[in-house]
Structures are given as C-alpha cells and as structure tokens.
Amino acid sequence: MNQNNLEALFKPENIAIVGASGNPAKAGYVILQNLIRKKYPKKIYPVNPGEKEILGLKSYARLSEIKDTVELVVLITPSKMIFSVMEDLDRRMQEKNDVKAIVCAAADYGETKTEEGIRRQEALISTATKYNIRVVGPNCIGVIDNESMVDTTFVETGVPEARFGPRGGVSFISQSGAIAASILMIGASQALPVRFNKFISIGNMADVDFIDLLEYLEHDDTTRVIGMYMEGYRDGRRLIDTMARIVKKKPIVVLKVGRSEKGASAANSHTGSLAGSDRVYDAAFRQYGITRVESIDELMDTLQAFDKLALPQSENLFVLSQAGGPGIFCTDAVSKYPFVKMPGISGETRKKLKESLPPMAVVCVPEGYADITASATVTNHAQSLQLLLEDDKVGGIILITVIPTFLPKKELAQALVNTYSNSRYKYEKPVYFVIMAGDYVKDIRETLERAGICTFDTPDRAVNAAKNMIKYHQYLEEQNSGGECL
Amino acid sequence: MMLKAGQLLKEVIASGRNALDEYEGNQLLTQYGIPMAETSLCRDLAQALEAAGRTGFPVVMKVLSPDILHKTEAGCVRVGINNEAELQQAYQAVLRNARHYKPDARIRGVIVQEMLIPGLELIFGVKKDPQFGHVVLFGTGGIYVEIIRDVSLRLVPIKVRDALEMIDDTLLSPVFSGARGKNYNKDTVVSVLMALSRLVQEHPVIGEVDINPFILYEDGMISKGVDAVIVLDDSKS
Numbered sequence: 001m002n003q004n005n006l007e008a009l010f011k012p013e014n015i016a017i018v019g020a021s022g023n024p025a026k027a028g029y030v031i032l033q034n035l036i037r038k039k040y041p042k043k044i045y046p047v048n049p050g051e052k053e054i055l056g057l058k059s060y061a062r063l064s065e066i067k068d069t070v071e072l073v074v075l076i077t078p079s080k081m082i083f084s085v086m087e088d089l090d091r092r093m094q095e096k097n098d099v100k101a102i103v104c105a106a107a108d109y110g111e112t113k114t115e116e117g118i119r120r121q122e123a124l125i126s127t128a129t130k131y132n133i134r135v136v137g138p139n140c141i142g143v144i145d146n147e148s149m150v151d152t153t154f155v156e157t158g159v160p161e162a163r164f165g166p167r168g169g170v171s172f173i174s175q176s177g178a179i180a181a182s183i184l185m186i187g188a189s190q191a192l193p194v195r196f197n198k199f200i201s202i203g204n205m206a207d208v209d210f211i212d213l214l215e216y217l218e219h220d221d222t223t224r225v226i227g228m229y230m231e232g233y234r235d236g237r238r239l240i241d242t243m244a245r246i247v248k249k250k251p252i253v254v255l256k257v258g259r260s261e262k263g264a265s266a267a268n269s270h271t272g273s274l275a276g277s278d279r280v281y282d283a284a285f286r287q288y289g290i291t292r293v294e295s296i297d298e299l300m301d302t303l304q305a306f307d308k309l310a311l312p313q314s315e316n317l318f319v320l321s322q323a324g325g326p327g328i329f330c331t332d333a334v335s336k337y338p339f340v341k342m343p344g345i346s347g348e349t350r351k352k353l354k355e356s357l358p359p360m361a362v363v364c365v366p367e368g369y370a371d372i373t374a375s376a377t378v379t380n381h382a383q384s385l386q387l388l389l390e391d392d393k394v395g396g397i398i399l400i401t402v403i404p405t406f407l408p409k410k411e412l413a414q415a416l417v418n419t420y421s422n423s424r425y426k427y428e429k430p431v432y433f434v435i436m437a438g439d440y441v442k443d444i445r446e447t448l449e450r451a452g453i454c455t456f457d458t459p460d461r462a463v464n465a466a467k468n469m470i471k472y473h474q475y476l477e478e479q480n481s482g483g484e485c486l
Numbered sequence: 487m488m489l490k491a492g493q494l495l496k497e498v499i500a501s502g503r504n505a506l507d508e509y510e511g512n513q514l515l516t517q518y519g520i521p522m523a524e525t526s527l528c529r530d531l532a533q534a535l536e537a538a539g540r541t542g543f544p545v546v547m548k549v550l551s552p553d554i555l556h557k558t559e560a561g562c563v564r565v566g567i568n569n570e571a572e573l574q575q576a577y578q579a580v581l582r583n584a585r586h587y588k589p590d591a592r593i594r595g596v597i598v599q600e601m602l603i604p605g606l607e608l609i610f611g612v613k614k615d616p617q618f619g620h621v622v623l624f625g626t627g628g629i630y631v632e633i634i635r636d637v638s639l640r641l642v643p644i645k646v647r648d649a650l651e652m653i654d655d656t657l658l659s660p661v662f663s664g665a666r667g668k669n670y671n672k673d674t675v676v677s678v679l680m681a682l683s684r685l686v687q688e689h690p691v692i693g694e695v696d697i698n699p700f701i702l703y704e705d706g707m708i709s710k711g712v713d714a715v716i717v718l719d720d721s722k723s
Contacts, residue, residue, distance in 0.1 A: 236617035240641070270631045271611025271623045271696050275639055280615045283639035286655070287648055338654075478647055 005134045006208070006216045008100030010145040010198060012072030013042060015152070016063055018085055019077035019106070020046030022054045027105065027154035028076045031142070032057070034151040037161055041149060043068055064092040071100045074142065074152045075124075079108040082120045086127040093131045102128060103152045104137035104203070111139050111204050125206050134212075140203030141177040144184075146195050147222060153201070155181045157188035164193040165449060169224025169307045171198040171217050173210060179229045179255075179296075186300060191442050192449035194304070197223050209233070211242050218246045225306040227299060228254045236281065244288035248479060251306045251472050253291045255299045256281060289475030291468045298464045301456060305465035306472075308454045309430035314395030315470050316343035318388050319369045322381065322401040324362075326436055327371050330398055330459035337467045339474065342368020343393040356383045374404055382415040389425040396469070398462045400434040403441055413444040417451040426452065430469060432462035491517050495689055495718070504718045509550055509597060511714035515697065518681045520610075521674075522697075522711045524600040531577050535570060537598040544568050546599045547576050549584045553591040560587040565601060573598075602710060606661065606670060607699035609637065610678050610711070612686050614693045614719050620686040622679055624652045627699040642683045649679040669704045678711075693719030 015035065021028035028048070032055050035044050045068070046054045049061040060066050063073065063085070070092075077085060093099060102124070110121035121138060128135045136143060142152035146167045174180035180201035187194035198220070200213055210233055217223045226246070233239045243252050258278045285292045293299045317340050321327030334340050344367045353363045353370060357380055362371040370388075372380050381401065388394050399416075403409050420431055433448060434456045435441045445455045456462040489497065491514055498506055506514065512525045526537035527550060538545045549562035557563045561583035564576040577596060584591055609627035614620050618641055625637030638655035640648045653662055653672055662672050678700065686692050696715040703709050 234617075236615075237619060237641075240618070270609060270698055271613045272694050273632055274611070274625075274635060274637050275613040275615065275621055275623055277615070277617070279639055280618050280621050280641070283621060284618060284641050286651070287640050287644075338659075 005100045005132065006212060008071040009103070009134060009136060009143055009208070010150060010216075011148045012101065012150065014045065014068055014070050015040065015042070015072045015074065015150070016045040016047055016060075016066060016070045017074045017076065017152075018047040018063060019075060020048050020051070020054050020059065021076075022048075022051050029054070030154040030156055031074060031076060031105070031152055034153060034155075038146075038149045038151045040151070045070060062088050064088050064095070066092075069096070069098045071098060072150070072152075073099050073102045075102060075104040075138075076106055076154070079106050079117075079120050079138070082109075082123050086123050089127055090130075093133075097131065099131070099133055102133055102135045102137075103140070103142045104135060104206075105140060105142050105152065105154065106137075107139040107203075109138040109204060110206060121204065121206055128207065135207040136200065137203040138206060139177065140201040141180050142201055144196060144199035146197060153181070153184070153199075155184050157185050157193075159188040159193050164188070164195040167195045167222075168197055168304075169222060170194070170196050170227060170303045171200075171220065171223040171225075172196055172227040172229075172303075173200050173202060173213050173217075174229040175202055175205075175210075175231050176229060177201050177203060183229070183296065183300070186296060190300070190449075191445035191455060194300075210239055214239075214242050214246055214252075218249065223250065225250055225303055226252045227303045228252065228256075229299075230254060230256045231258060232277075236277075236284070240281075240284045240288060240290075243290050247289045248476070251291060253293055253299060253302050253306065253468070254285065255293050255296065256285075289472060289479070291472060293464070293468070297461055298468075301461050301465040302468045305430065305432065305454050305469055308452055309432075309469070310427050311476075312396040312430050312466075312469055312473050313428070314343075315339055315341050315474065316393055316395040317341070317368070317466055317470065318343060318345070318394045318397045320384060320388060320397055320399045321369070321371050322376050323374055324371050326400045326402060326434070326459055327369065330400055330434070330463060331366070331369055333460040333463035334398075334467075337463075337470075340463075340467050340470055342366065343395070344368065345388070345391045345393050349387050349391040352387050353384055356380065356387070374402075376407075378408060378412045378415050381412060382419045385416070385419050385431070389420070389423070389429060389431075394429065396430040396432070396466060398432045398434060398459065398466060400436065400459055400462075402436045403444075409441060409444045410447075413447045416448065417453065421451040421453050430454075430466070432456060432466050434459050434462045489513070491685075491689060495691055499691070499718065503552065504720060506714075506716040506718075507550060507552060507594065508548070508714065509594075511716040514685075514716060515681075515695075515711065515714055518685045520678050520681050520697070520711060521708055522714065523602055526598045527595045528598055529595050531574065534577055534596055534598050535573060538567070538570070538573050541598065541600045544601045545573070546597075546601045547573070547580055548597045548599065549580050550594040550597050551584060551588075551591045552594070553588055554584060560584065562587070567601075600710075602701050602712060605701040605703045605707075605709065606658075608658075608675070608702055609696070609698040610682060610700055611697065612642070612682050612692065612695040614686075614690075620683075620690070620692075622652075622682050622686075624649075624675065624679055625656050626658060631698060642686055644679060644683045646676055646680065649676040652679065670702055671705050674702060674709050691718050693717045 051059040528534040607627040611623035620642035638652040697711040
C-alpha cells in the first residue's frame with residue numbers, strides 16, 4: 001500500500017467520528033472531547049443517526065452526508081454495524097474519494113478468532129483496500145499527533161492540557177491498547193506531564209503494522225526516539241531488519257513481553273530447546289543496537305533520557321551524591337553493568353573538589369564517586385557539578401540529592417539549571433538528576449524538567465536510563481569503526 | 487575418502503535420513519575448521535587397532551548404528567581403553583551388546599575416538615528459527631546445559647564483534663579474563679562461532695547443530711569438540 005497515506009493518519013484534512021456519542025460515559029464521547037480540548041484546528045464531524053448535535057457540533061446520520069472533505073474516519077460503533085458503515089463508506093468513496101485513513105477503535109473483530117469477528121474484519125479491510133485507505137486497528141485506542149493536534153483516543157488522563165510539558169521527541173507504538181492507555185496516563189503523572197510526539201495503538205494490525213509505522217517515524221524529523229510495546233510479530237526477521245536500519249539514525253526502546261514462553265517444543269538438540277522465540281528476539285535486539293527494557297518505569301525513564309539529554313560520548317559515569325546511602329545504592333546499581341565505568345578524574349579536579357566541599361566530603365573513594373554530604377549547600381551542589389562537567393574523563397553524571405528541609409529547594413533548582421541546562425555541557429554530557437524526596441520535590445522537579453533537565457525518583461532508575469544510553473553510544477561507535485578482523 | 491560438505495549432505499538426504507551420524511557430523515565440522523576429537527570409522531578389528539595406534543591410547547570406542555540412539559544404555563560405548571588387549575576385548579563387547587540390544591540393528595562400523603582430558607566444557611550450536619532463520623549459540627556446556635541455561639544467541643551472519651559479545655553475555659566472561667589464574671583464549675571461541683555462521687549460510691539445509699561438550703584448554707593446547715549432533719531442516723529452503 002501507499003506509504004503517503006499514513007500522512008493522513010497524522011495530518012488529516014478533517015476528521016469524522018462514526019459512533020460519536022452524547023453520553024459522557026461512552027468512548028464515542030471522550031474521543032470527541034479529546035479532539036476539541038486539543039484544539040484540533042480543522043473540522044470535526046460527529047456521525048450518529050440518533051443525535052442532532054454533540055458537544056456543540058452538528059451530528060450527521062451517515063458518513064456519506066458530510067459535504068466537506070474527510071480524510072480520517074474514526075470508527076467507534078459496535079462492530080456488528082461494520083457492514084452498513086462500509087456500504088456507506090463505499091457510497092462516499094464512489095462520489096468523493098476523499099477518505100485516506102481509518103482508525104477502527106472498536107473491538108470484537110478478528111482478535112476474537114470467531115467466524116463472525118473475522119467476517120467483520122474482512123468487511124472493513126476489503127472496502128479499505130478497494131480505495132487504498134489505510135486502517136489502524138481494529139481493537140485499539142487510536143492515534144495521537146501533538147503537532148497536528150490529532151487525538152482519536154478515548155483516554156482521559158485527568159491532567160489539564162496546560163500542565164503538560166512542551167511536545168517532546170518521543171513517539172510510541174503499542175500493540176496493546178491497555179498498555180498504551182496506561183503509558184499515556186503514567187506519562188501524564190510525571191513531575192512534568194509528558195507530551196508525546198506521536199502515539200499509536202495498533203491493535204490487531206489488520207493493515208497498518210509495526211513496520212509501516214517504524215518507517216513513517218524513521219522519516220519523521222520531529223521524532224527523536226521511538227518507543228515500542230510489543231508482544232509478537234509474524235515476520236520477526238523483517239521487523240528486526242527495519243529496526244536495525246532505523247537505530248543508526250535514532251534510538252528504539254522496546255518493552256517486549258513473552259519471556260516466560262517455553263522453548264521450542266519440537267527441539268531435537270540442546271540448542272533447539274535453549275533458543276526459544278523470546279531469546280532469539282533478545283539476541284536480535286542486542287545484536288542490532290535496539291534497547292530492550294524490563295519495566296514500564298525503565299521504558300519511560302529511558303525514552304525521556306534519550307529525548308532530553310545529550311548522548312554520552314564515553315562509558316564513564318560519575319556518581320555525585322549528597323548522601324552516603326543513596327550513593328552506595330547507586331554505585332551498586334552501576335556495578336551490575338560491566339560496560340559502564342566509574343572514571344578516575346584528574347588530580348586537578350580532585351583538588352578543586354576537596355577545596356570547595358565541606359571537610360566531611362568523600363572525594364573519589366571509590367573512583368568515580370563523591371559524597372558531598374548532607375551539609376552540602378546549594379553552592380556545593382552547583383560547584384561540584386561544574387567541576388565534574390569540566391573534567392575530560394567524565395562522560396556523564398548521576399547527581400543524587402535528597403533535599404533535606406534545611407536546603408532551599410527553589411534556589412537549588414535554579415543553581416542546577418544555571419550550571420547545567422544554561423551551559424554548553426547540556427549538549428555534551430548527560431546529567432541524570434535523582435531527586436529522592438517524593439512529592440515534597442515535585443514542584444522543583446517540574447522546574448528542572450521545564451528547563452530540559454531529566455529527573456528521576458531513585459538512583460536505580462537513573463542508572464537504567466544511563467546504562468541504556470551508554471550501550472547505545474557504544475553500538476554506534478562500533479558501527480562507525482566497523483573493524484572486522486580475526 | 488572425506489566427502490565434501492555439499493556431497494555429504496546430499497547423500498544423507500538421498501538416504502532418507504534427517505540427521506547426520508556422529509562420524510559424518512565430525513567430518514563436516516572438521517571441514518569448516520572446527521577442531522573435533524580425532525575420530526576413525528573402522529570396519530574390523532584390524533582397522534580399529536590401526537586407528538588406535540594412530541590416535542594414541544587411551545581411546546573411546548562406540549558402535550555406529552542409525553538404529554541405536556542411546557548408545558551408553560545399550561552398552562555400545564567404552565571409554566578409557568588403554569592398550570591393544572583392552573581394545574580387542576572392548577571391540578567384541580560393544581558389538582555383542584549391540585546385537586543383543588537390537589538384533590536387527592544396521593551397524594555401519596565401530597568408531598575409535600581420541601579420549602580428551604577434562605577442560606572447560608562449552609556448548610556451541612545453531613538453530614534455524616522459523617521467523618529469524620539461523621541463530622548461533624554459545625555458552626556453558628556439559629550435561630546440565632538445559633538447566634543452567636547460561637547461553638547467548640545471535641542471528642546469522644555474525645561479525646567478530648558479535649562473537650566477542652556473546653562471550654561477555656555469559657557467566658564465562660570473567661573466566662576468559664584470567665579468573666583464578668587461568669589463561670583461556672577467546673580466539674578459539676570466536677573462530678568456532680564464525681565457522682558455524684559460515685557453515686549454515688553455505689548450507690541452509692542444516693536445521694540444528696549441537697557441539698556439546700566442546701572442551702576448551704588453556705593456551706598452548708588444542709581445544710576440541712566431542713559430540714556433534716547435526717539435524718537437517720525438514721522444510722524446504
């Protein structure tokens with residue numbers, strides 16, 4: 001099918017919602033509400049023969065009655081109505097030939113594996129194919145594009161639009177609608193609610209699938225990092241080949257489930273039984289520089305780090321902690337990853353650190369670590385950060401602070417912004433700020449995040465993001481050096 | 487006397503079998519530069535004595551029969567044969583046991599194999615995945631591989647960098663970095679993995695390969711594979 005038609009999915013000229021509803025408890029209402037709230041700048045056409053007007057918009061009885069151009073159709077009607085909706089779409093296409101994409105949010109199609117479900121999916125796909133219309137779904141929560149202000153989801157995050165951060169470079173593809181919805185909601189619950197770039201729930205993949213979307217995002221300039229939740233795909237090799245090509249341009253972070261799956265049942269050898277399908281996926285991810293994460297937290301943190309921070313230029317990660325316990329916790333977490341190094345810094349930096357810090361401070365014991373102690377002032381925080389940023393041996397820094405009540409948190413936030421995000425180092429070295437004080441520091445974390453700083457709840461979460469960035473950096477380096485000898 | 491890889495595989499297919507026997511597997515891997523325990527196929531006692539003389543005692547003796555899968559249980563394997571007298575005695579015994587175990591078993595001969603001294607036991611393998619095609623495997627070998635599951639996989643073809651990373655993926659990584667004063671070389675592992683990758687690229691009909699154990703020695707001694715299982719892929723490709 002035609003790759004260009006995906007453009008209408010993200011940047012449609014007007015949208016019709018078949019199954020729009022005046023009942024706030026229904027998905028057909030929330031979709032409309034989300035589009036209105038997002039201030040989608042073009043026309044929205046609700047379609048529902050039982051309504052005259054919904055949320056102030058005129059409701060149409062049929063798709064074919066809309067006079068204006070409609071490029072995107074969202075289907076949220078009960079699936080048994082698909083046959084009559086497709087007949088009507090056929091009528092419209094004979095006359096206007098304008099629809100280019102369908103988001104079929106409704107479920108009860110092919111995924112049920114019943115004869116009726118499969119018949120419905122076939123009705124949808126055969127009409128779409130006839131007119132070269134691309135279909136997302138069925139059985140999905142839809143599509144978001146925060147550039148064109150398209151939102152066909154029925155996810156209600158409860159967070160007002162104005163509180164969200166600016167549109168980031170993270171685009172996300174989810175095979176599960178429920179995971180997609182919870183990722184949107186978890187994103188909205190961050191210190192600075194996350195505004196994704198593009199967001200696609202692909203459901204049954206009856207037409208548009210992982211590869212179509214990956215290829216679209218590959219060429220989408222505002223997408224800087226791609227996130228994926230996946231369960232499986234029918235052509236793993238082609239998927240991996242596609243990802244391997246894209247990963248050289250932008251990172252891909254995958255949460256894949258199915259690890260617990262039993263090894264191949266018909267294995268003749270040890271190798272056969274040891275090389276189950278998930279293990280093969282895992283190997284492919286490692287081999288081609290694709291970042292596999294183990295949890296939703298790691299997924300969110302890694303995507304944010306890739307989007308907001310400079311890619312590290314070395315494996316050297318310095319741990320700068322304002323307290324002993326969290327510092328040791330962090331060092332332990334770092335030591336799980338042998339490819340991450342805690343660097344020895346220059347004698348001059350050591351000397352300057354010692355001079356500037358309280359006498360109790362521990363500097364470079366062990367190497368790559370400093371504990372500036374709970375008595376550290378705002379200036380101590382900022383100065384030690386500055387000194388480490390200036391040291392050539394330091395490729396990245398995890399800065400941990402617990403913020404005791406006697407440390408003025410607003411001043412601290414301002415000092416960190418001045419030292420880091422307003423300096424050239426923001427573009428050279430990643431700094432992962434761990435602010436370990438729960439809701440007490442939510443306000444200053446928001447301040448930091450608005451200034452483009454990445455903050456984390458706990459040291460281990462920062463370490464996960466940091467090691468994923470380092471691994472990706474190493475992969476790109478190896479690709480570029482390309483040395484092949486034996 | 488040694489058949490070329492392609493010819494060997496063709497003959498196995500022509501004979502209606504879907505797996506290579508131990509001797510054929512050994513031959514095929516040797517051709518690809520994978521060091522295997524020295525193995526001779528003998529038709530009579532004289533050949534067996536000659537083979538043992540060539541290889542040097544102690545040796546292992548096994549009956550080669552497509553109809554006897556569990557050789558040890560059938561009494562068709564003898565290890566630690568130290569001299570000609572023991573060899574003569576073992577030769578009669580394994581054949582007698584084979585006839586007793588399965589009177590109509592087809593017997594291709596008796597294998598005389600170099601008996602390797604203990605070393606670091608590794609596993610190398612290949613599997614054709616229905617979605618991804620061939621994958622190579624490396625890890626901790628021995629009889630408990632499926633319990634310990636300390637293995638790493640990569641899709642074929644692999645690069646040297648991939649082979650080195652596979653070592654690092656396993657618990658054996660520090661062993662190759664000189665743990666406990668041992669001096670194991672990564673080069674052997676890398677070259678076996680590269681050879682397996684090349685083997686299945688050139689002969690995609692191969693469905694599975696298992697070399698377990700492959701015995702690795704410290705620098706200065708030639709490491710070798712012991713048992714090789716090679717299964718052909720039923721589906722055409």
